[in-house]
Amino acid sequence: MKYVDEFRSKDGAKKLATEIARTVDPNRSYHVMEFCGGHTHAIFRYGVQDLMPDNVQFVHGPGCPVCVLPIPRIDAAIELAERHDAIICSYGDMMRVPASKKRSLIKAKADGADIRMVYSTQDALKIAQDNPDRQVVFFAIGFETTTPPSAVAIKQAQALGLENFSVFCNHVLTPAAIQHILQAPDLRDFGAVSIDGFLGPSHVSSIIGSQPYDYFAQEFQKPVVIAGFEPLDVMQATLMLIRQVNEGRFEVENEYSRVVTPEGNLKAQSLVQEVFELRRSFEWRGLGDVPYSALQIRECYAAFDAERRFDLTKSKGQDVKACECPAILRGAKKPTDCKLFGTVCTPDNPQGSCMVSSEGSCAAYWSYGRFRLAQNQVA
Amino acid sequence: MKYVDEFRSKDGAKKLATEIARTVDPNRSYHVMEFCGGHTHAIFRYGVQDLMPDNVQFVHGPGCPVCVLPIPRIDAAIELAERHDAIICSYGDMMRVPASKKRSLIKAKADGADIRMVYSTQDALKIAQDNPDRQVVFFAIGFETTTPPSAVAIKQAQALGLENFSVFCNHVLTPAAIQHILQAPDLRDFGAVSIDGFLGPSHVSSIIGSQPYDYFAQEFQKPVVIAGFEPLDVMQATLMLIRQVNEGRFEVENEYSRVVTPEGNLKAQSLVQEVFELRRSFEWRGLGDVPYSALQIRECYAAFDAERRFDLTKSKGQDVKACECPAILRGAKKPTDCKLFGTVCTPDNPQGSCMVSSEGSCAAYWSYGRFRLAQNQVA
Amino acid sequence: MLQRKPGSKRFPMRLNIKKGRVDMTHGSGGRAMAQLIEELFASHLDNELLAQGNDQAAFSVPAGRMVMSTDGHVVSPLFFPGGDIGSLSVHGTVNDVVMSGAKPLYLSASFILEEGFPLADLDKIVASMAKAAEETGTPIVTGDTKVVEKGKGDGVFISTTGIGIVPDGLILSGDQVQPGDKILVSGYIGDHGVAIMSSRENLEFETSIASDSQPLHDLVADMVREVPEIRCMRDPTRGGVASTLNELAQQSSTGMRLQEEAIPVRPEVHAACELLGLDPLYVANEGKLIAICPADQAEKLLNVMRAHPKGQDAAIIGEVVEDEHSFVTMETVFGGQRIVDWLAGEQLPRIC
């Protein structure tokens, strides 16, 4: 696959590993936060950590849209299906995420709710057209990458005059979250690690561009390197971060220039602008209420807003008590710090969202790291 | 079973057979029309004809509510299910009756229509209560016996405020049909048999009483004996008819006095009166349009009348060309006169309604008479 | 894939059999499926062969005449007076196997589960299967589980297949039937069908009638040992005694003549049939057999059957006659004659 295979070469990995080893200052450590689950996944899937010197550590951030969605929002999706008898269209990723009372979309489906997995907002529109007598709600999740398709769907629904289609909007914003992590004193202290730099989102940035990171790179004096999701991208960007740290720079650099431009996809941005507006505040799992960190549907598209169309109970659903997802999502703890990890909580029996999404830290630790833990125990 | 087994005894049959043999005038023949399919069924099921002298012949009448319903009415029931997406509740008897285009309720069901078999109007009401979002139509068929339960259901639906329940009324009237048979010159001629007397309906009469037959017994000078549906009842009533014929009487006698009174069930009559009114005319399969021979729902219960609630196409569905049901229902032909009987038309592949209902003459000939035909062929 | 995996603490959380439901993951081939198999299926069906844990069960067989039969079970409701789909799925196939005179050996089971089906019900069903398999001495040695989406199944369907070995020299087959043979039934007919109908939602009537669902291996063993001359046996399931006799008449190009008076029908079954407009001759049985044997063996066979608890109400109900039309006829209690045809359409309750 062009633009993919080249960035997964074993050869390239060896070269970059050597270069990184050559570049690091052995007298200090480097804590690199990869904000995105996509990076987390690549690091584990390809064993990137193995290729790093010991003093380069990846800190996993809250950049998995599945993981950060708080339980009351999943409860609400289930309520839409069960109490309001709507067809809920969801990306496959959300199907097994725990809601309150040990439920999930897949369990609600087993209980009789009409929940359908879709691959695209186009599919949800088609379902609405095919079921004129039913309310069809698209369960919209995701960061800036996944938001424009939701905007397109709403505009198409309007053009088609679809009266039975609406969107349950849970789109969240990346810069707001990164800023929040750097800003909140308790969060910075909590983890007892100070982050030396950020691997910037790749696909989010393809929409928003690299400019939005300028503000906090300067404000918080932390370097950011926007990195592709292939393993060589991660290594190259890490190398670039190490160099900035070594040189005392805190700039926004762009390793993923084959896709990301400074200004991003202006057409997508304007579509999003037209359909959505900022929420004053939105709850993130792990981060709590984060101001201006999410989108809601504008008044003029109110007809397509599931939150306005349906009366929804305010669920008080909370994470399983011992689940450390909140701390893990802040980069403050590791999955292995969680008592439930690998005993009660496994990918087959996920107790928290981080164990479901293949981008969640707990799932990544389990799937790709479990053999290391076992080796350590044996050793 | 009390009041059943006593009337099925082999012993009793022998005695009555002897008495009938003793009573008949060997110099004449007796053509007894049993109006009711129930009698037809008993005659074949128990082999009553075998116990009769050769000069006593049963002529099968149009008294099977399944058989007399013309095809357009079944088409309409299918249309209610398919075009109006209603749940059609039907007695089991109607499921396999041929509609036009080789269809039937059971085939429409296989094609996806929501057709449910019910045992009682009470079940249909329950289905309506359980499916508030669907229109539920009870496919009401039957003579005076089956009409009062439909009246009760409509009154209950009104009391319950059920807005999704209606009745597709096909209730027909017995005396009108008998009178029509006796009245229409073409019908009387057609069969080339003159009927000497009638076995009067048992269960219909339990509702309407014996009085309604007085008029045409006098008018047409034909004896009527109301007879129960057990085989001894049929034999006893036949004996009573033979005696009337021998004596030149044409009275209404009541063999089934354990259930039938002169005035019938007044409560049931008044309920029917309240909910239904006479139709000016109604098409019977075999008899054509018969004036004042059926009921429709009164204006004041219009909300429960499927014919008013739904716009129904006027189907022109007709019987299979070669099917002789019409003539058979008039008593003018026998099933064996039909070219399709037993070749193309069998209970598994019924071409006409008379082959479906176990009270239909064709079905009765097939199921209980086929071995005789075979013996005759062999002989 | 129903085979038991060697026991281990592989599943941190036990399956919630009490409150859980089947979901799509239970059919995915992953760990959720392995857990369902280990903690629910294998815990009831446990036997050495199943425990081999391969894609197939392996066992030794002697040389000889083997029989194989399969049946899908789709009964509704799943639980009914006198049984459930679990026991029925064992009896239904074991009976088909033993109608050849065979000793049944092993069963396989294929489960098709509907998403949302309560694990507690599944557990009861599998326990009941295990008990039935134990009773008949036919362990379920291999199996398979699939899960279909809600609305694409009906709780649970179970297809079982059985194999057995026929004692040397015995050949029972429908085409052995000859005019003059006697027709025997092993007991009251129609119990199963009436019990099922009594528990159907929209027909609800109360009766003490329970399904006759039972395995006939032991009764059959007695019968073929004592009267190896039996021409054939068949269990009159769907379509009832009437359809089974028509099948046999067709297969052997004979006719059959029955005596209505001789056919054992319980008064309650008779009454329920009258109420619904049904005929007991067409109602399903799941623990009865029809046997046809030479006339001179009939009394002996009847005595053998009556000596066994499962045949205590056995009766000679008619005889085989020559008939080029293969008609099954019956002399009614009233003294008339009637045809007992194949079932046409379905047995539906009717009003006229």
Added chain:
Amino acid sequence: MLQRKPGSKRFPMRLNIKKGRVDMTHGSGGRAMAQLIEELFASHLDNELLAQGNDQAAFSVPAGRMVMSTDGHVVSPLFFPGGDIGSLSVHGTVNDVVMSGAKPLYLSASFILEEGFPLADLDKIVASMAKAAEETGTPIVTGDTKVVEKGKGDGVFISTTGIGIVPDGLILSGDQVQPGDKILVSGYIGDHGVAIMSSRENLEFETSIASDSQPLHDLVADMVREVPEIRCMRDPTRGGVASTLNELAQQSSTGMRLQEEAIPVRPEVHAACELLGLDPLYVANEGKLIAICPADQAEKLLNVMRAHPKGQDAAIIGEVVEDEHSFVTMETVFGGQRIVDWLAGEQLPRIC
């Protein structure tokens, strides 16, 4: 009840296979069912044993080690590139039988039909079964047909059961696997699952990939003849290669170490998986096998496999290691290590 009844003009009107649909009468045990069996099922599946017309098929078997396996087939869509539920239902069970090294003998088939299913589709499916059974030399000797109401099934489900005889002396079983053994796969993985997904309504993508559904009896015959030392074989169906290897690791208390580079995956399959966020290791195969053999036999076995058309892309993909945790691990193309765990949940297309 799938057995063929002796031919006769018992049915005045032929079944309308072109335009007809399954209705409830086809499952009632009456003449409509007999006609469906005779004119549709038996006309394709015709064989001597099926034609016996009894409740069970009877045949002679030699003494020896017999295997039995069953599988339910519920694939959606019913027709897919490279096959349909009919051929699949033969291959799926034959393959489970032959994974023991056995020669497959006979099959049974249990059909669960949904009311309204087009007879034309059923006809195609049964014809395809017949062809597959012919190809593998495993006639369908007994069967059963049930009809469920519309909305209580999904067109057609087919449960097949197969029996076979293992050549003397051969014992293949998952628990024979030992550290040091080599792991082989018979060809490209993931074809079946991707072909199925490509034809699912809401995922529609176009690819030339067809299901690999095929019977492996002939490949297996070559393998066990030439390398009887094979420890075990298994077909990596649901859950894919990953789940099959985890099963075997568990069963034999060993670990497995794979080389990602060595695993044959077609570029299209790889691409489709990347598009949908899936991993080919977890995608189902229906015509591939995993074989484990002593290291010193691995090259020989590989050559035997490659010499057969169904094994021409065979590869040694890893080895068995000691591991008390029974982990399956893999060296990635990138040079890192990862765990290849059981499938968790279901393989669902995902967006992140």
Added chain:
Amino acid sequence: MCLALPAELIAIDEASDMGTVSLEGVKKQISLALVDGVKVGDFVLVHVGYALNTISPSEAQKTLELMNEAGLVSADEEAAQ
């Protein structure tokens, strides 16, 4: 036509105007909406889940006697032959 069977009324629920009939031990709930003044022990004619009428024991007896008379007469004659 009109399948109907005599069954014994064994319980009445005045409130719902429903009753229970028993036929050889088979019990069924039926509506009593079409009959007035029925009481437990009566035999009613049951059709599509409704009681249509009560059976008159004395009339039943009379009919049976009538049939029997026919028999007696003929039996006599036969004896006479």
Added chain:
Amino acid sequence: MCLALPAELIAIDEASDMGTVSLEGVKKQISLALVDGVKVGDFVLVHVGYALNTISPSEAQKTLELMNEAGLVSADEEAAQ
């Protein structure tokens, strides 16, 4: 997060603003509503059935060269050691 893959655009339907991409012969319909001025032969980044962006071949080349340089430097050094 945000699974997205570069794939070649092999057909465009202007009317519906849809296109077909090919990835190793796997073809899929995607929406082009989020991109302007794409043409057949472009590689686009595909996410949830939408093209998000075009891939710049020259920038890709530059990045690969950058990575390779790292390699060259280290390879040189290794050689020097």
